[in-house]
Amino acid sequence: MKFGEHIKQLREQNHLLQRQLANALDMDTAMLSKIERGERRAKREHIPILASVLKTNEKDLCTIWMADQVYNLIKEENNASEILKVANENFKSN
Template identity: 75%
Template sequence: MNFGEHIKQLREQNQLLQRQIASILEMDTAMLSKIERGERKAKREHIPSLAKLFQTNEKELFTIWLADQVCELVQKEDNPSEILKVAELKIKNSN
């Protein structure tokens, strides 16, 4: 599930309208709709507000958001899995 789908699911579980969430995030409803459909990206600074609003784990929301960013960056390459493996090794070796 991508970030937009996850936000939509949380919004629906909390019985909130797009216009309510959009107002809190200081964006228009059309923009939130595009984020939920995966046509636009949410901004990183929206994550704390969304976590607080939905009373959910901010780290989990951030992880889903960032995973979308990483996937978009590597998915069109010839060897995305290999790229991610190399990046994981670099991360492990830098700690």
């Protein structure tokens, strides 16, 4: 699941309106709507606020956010799977 979809799902589970969550993030509702639709990216500094307001684990939320960042970086590459495989091998060797 992509980050924006996950945020929307958590927001709805917590019975929050977009304007309520947007206010907590100090952004307008239109920006939050774009984040939920995947048209814009949330900033890293939003993660702790989102985790607190949406009552979810910050580490898990950060993992989904970071995975989305990686996906957006390499999604157009023909060898995206190979790139991820090499990156994973680098992590294992370090």
